[in-house]
Amino acid sequence: MAARRxxxxxxxxxxVWGVVVAFFVFLAGVIGSVVVSSFGTRWFDTWLPxxxxxxxxxxxxxxxxxxxxxxxxxxxxxxxxxxxxxxGVPAAYVLARRSFPGRRLLYLLFLLPILMPPITxxxxxxxxxxxxxxxxxxxxxxxxxxxxxxxxxxxTMTPFIEQIDPAVERAARMCGAGTRQVFxxxxxxxxxxxxLAASILVLVRTVGMFELTFLTxxxxxxxxxxxxxxxxxxxxxxxxxxxxxxxxxxTSMMLVLLVLALRFVNPTQLVARVRDDGx
Amino acid sequence: MSAIVGARPALRHRLxxxxxxxxxxxxxxxxxxxxxxxxxxxxxxxxLSFQPTKGGTLGAYREFFTDAYLRDxxxxxxxxxxxxxxxxxxxxxxxxxxxxxRFRGKRLLTTLLVVPITLGTxxxxxxxxxxxxxxxxxxxSLLSAGLVDAPVRLTNNYWGVFFSLxxxxxxxxxxxxxxxxxxxxPSLERAAATLGAGRWQRFRRITLPLLAPGLATTxxxxxxxxxxxxxxxxxxxxxxxTTRVMSIAAYDAAYVRYDYPxxxxxxxxxxxxxxxxxxxxxxxxxxxxxxxxxxxxG
Numbered sequence: 379m380a381a382r383r384x385x386x387x388x389x390x391x392x393x394v395w396g397v398v399v400a401f402f403v404f405l406a407g408v409i410g411s412v413v414v415s416s417f418g419t420r421w422f423d424t425w426l427p428x429x430x431x432x433x434x435x436x437x438x439x440x441x442x443x444x445x446x447x448x449x450x451x452x453x454x455x456x457x458x459x460x461x462x463x464x465x466g467v468p469a470a471y472v473l474a475r476r477s478f479p480g481r482r483l484l485y486l487l488f489l490l491p492i493l494m495p496p497i498t499x500x501x502x503x504x505x506x507x508x509x510x511x512x513x514x515x516x517x518x519x520x521x522x523x524x525x526x527x528x529x530x531x532x533x534t535m536t537p538f539i540e541q542i543d544p545a546v547e548r549a550a551r552m553c554g555a556g557t558r559q560v561f562x563x564x565x566x567x568x569x570x571x572x573x574l575a576a577s578i579l580v581l582v583r584t585v586g587m588f589e590l591t592f593l594t595x596x597x598x599x600x601x602x603x604x605x606x607x608x609x610x611x612x613x614x615x616x617x618x619x620x621x622x623x624x625x626x627x628x629t630s631m632m633l634v635l636l637v638l639a640l641r642f643v644n645p646t647q648l649v650a651r652v653r654d655d656g657x
Numbered sequence: 658m659s660a661i662v663g664a665r666p667a668l669r670h671r672l673x674x675x676x677x678x679x680x681x682x683x684x685x686x687x688x689x690x691x692x693x694x695x696x697x698x699x700x701x702x703x704x705l706s707f708q709p710t711k712g713g714t715l716g717a718y719r720e721f722f723t724d725a726y727l728r729d730x731x732x733x734x735x736x737x738x739x740x741x742x743x744x745x746x747x748x749x750x751x752x753x754x755x756x757x758x759r760f761r762g763k764r765l766l767t768t769l770l771v772v773p774i775t776l777g778t779x780x781x782x783x784x785x786x787x788x789x790x791x792x793x794x795x796x797x798s799l800l801s802a803g804l805v806d807a808p809v810r811l812t813n814n815y816w817g818v819f820f821s822l823x824x825x826x827x828x829x830x831x832x833x834x835x836x837x838x839x840x841x842x843p844s845l846e847r848a849a850a851t852l853g854a855g856r857w858q859r860f861r862r863i864t865l866p867l868l869a870p871g872l873a874t875t876x877x878x879x880x881x882x883x884x885x886x887x888x889x890x891x892x893x894x895x896x897x898x899t900t901r902v903m904s905i906a907a908y909d910a911a912y913v914r915y916d917y918p919x920x921x922x923x924x925x926x927x928x929x930x931x932x933x934x935x936x937x938x939x940x941x942x943x944x945x946x947x948x949x950x951x952x953x954x955g
Contacts, residue, residue: 390755394751394752394755397748397752401827404824405773407784407788407794407795409772409784411788411793411794412780412783412784415787425794425797468683468687471683472681472683472684473684476680478677479675484684487688487696488687488691491695493881494928495881495885495927497887497904497907497927498885498907498927498928498931499695499698499699499702501702501911502698502699502705502924503694505702505911505917506697506701522694524690525691525694528687528690532687557680588779588888589885589887589888589904606780606783607888607892610782611891611892622783622787625780628780629776629780633772636771
């Protein structure tokens with residue numbers, strides 16, 4: 379045992395750590411070059427820009443009318459989070475607690491919108507929404523973003539509800555509480571951490587969701603990612619640095635959300651639920 | 658009336674016995690929602706794909722398969738997404754295997770790995786253009802180290818998109834594999850070690866078979882992410898040539914040529930190809946061991 383715990387690592391260990399370090403260096407380069415560029419005056423064929431300036435941020439703010447875009451982003455994400463929790467949590471409760479004919483089919487139905495690439499259902503969805511006059515404004519963007527969010531809430535909340543002892547609910551029922559009362563007085567307080575985690579995950583997904591917003595947004599209902607995409611694909615018209623500044627604003631917003639999320643959620647939980655014993 | 662009730666319990670009771678009662682109404686909003694906003698538009702799209710302006714019922718599909726510019730998008734998409742998903746999963750295994758124990762800074766490391774997931778494809782694209790571009794830091798380092806004579810072209814082609822898929826996909830795959838690996842009871846491996854199994858044998862005979870179903874799931878999820886690549890294929894790729902993926906073709910048909918039947922046909926085919934790959938992987942997974950990964954006598 380002592381030999382295996384030695385300080386000198388095996389070549390395989392060196393290789394593994396090397397790959398990890400290389401990945402992070404790469405990542406730092408990718409993020410760093412955007413940040414540096416957004417503060418630089420002119421940067422063509424040198425290691426660092428010739429001078430430093432914060433002007434690009436002011437320019438990005440004015441040129442891209444960033445404030446309305448930010449407000450739209452917040453409105454869309456708040457609505458999507460609220461509605462998907464309201465619709466998703468009761469459904470997750472039934473799926474977690476009850477067995478009934480067609481349960482597996484229903485589960486598959488909720489799994490599909492997450493599994494399919496957004497473009498495949500986004501294009502017909504946008505067509506349908508345009509037909510009924512929903513697309514091109516805020517309601518269309520919210521409706522489209524709800525499609526993967528509601529199933530996402532259901533799938534993350536179901537295991538969470540399963541782990542709550544059903545005896546608590548039975549006790550409440552014994553004492554004469556109806557379904558509504560059980561929900562409001564017993565389950566809701568117990569579910570708060572799970573709902574919080576699910577809403578933050580939905581929030582991060584909605585702010586980052588490109589395809590669906592892109593397909594349904596009109597000129598005054600673009601979220602930040604879509605506005606960023608438009609300014610990037612129209613490169614040449616706008617200064618590279620002001621796009622970088624906008625990207626930095628987007629990243630910082632995501633990072634704030636991320637820090638918030640990590641206060642409530644374990645990183646591995648972002649992609650799967652894991653028993654992290656004793657941690 | 659009372660005679661009938663006496664002979665057979667009321668419908669409500671018989672349904673309740675099978676688990677159907679008023680509580681199931683809680684499912685209604687969600688089910689209604691998925692049906693109106695997912696199933697209905699999807700079927701509408703499928704219907705639309707069979708009503709092209711010319712060429713009869715299957716005209717849009719015939720157009721897709723006869724036009725090489727459209728047909729080749731299937732291969733292009735698979736050529737990007739399959740290697741990227743495979744690399745992400747295969748690279749995660751040894752790294753996660755080494756890090757499954759507890760060590761200082763593990764929480765920090767996993768937190769750092771979440772960052773690229775939240776960056777999103779658009780920012781990753783912008784960063785890659787700056788970092789890997791001809792005058793970016795990466796080429797600059799290679800040049801000054803004397804490894805290459807001229808800048809390596811890594812953006813606006815296949816590699817740019819591939820790197821963006823690795824940057825966003827690898828952390829995702831790694832965190833999943835890590836969570837699967839931590840679910841495997843370490844005492845199983847210790848038992849094997851007691852019986853004289855070497856490091857490689859323990860991995861090959863104990864851990865890998867238990868991990869394989871998880872790897873299949875991870876592969877499917879990373880593949881789905883890579884398969885639907887759209888923004889980075891446009892921004893860091895070569896959207897008219899080597900990285901013209903199916904989603905670009907679908908978008909092109911719908912919003913540049915306004916040919917909705919064709920766009921729907923491409924979308925349907927895209928879903929079909931993806932489901933085929935997933936079905937193949939999950940079918941292979943069904944042959945593997947499924948069940949508890951905890952040791953005996955739990």
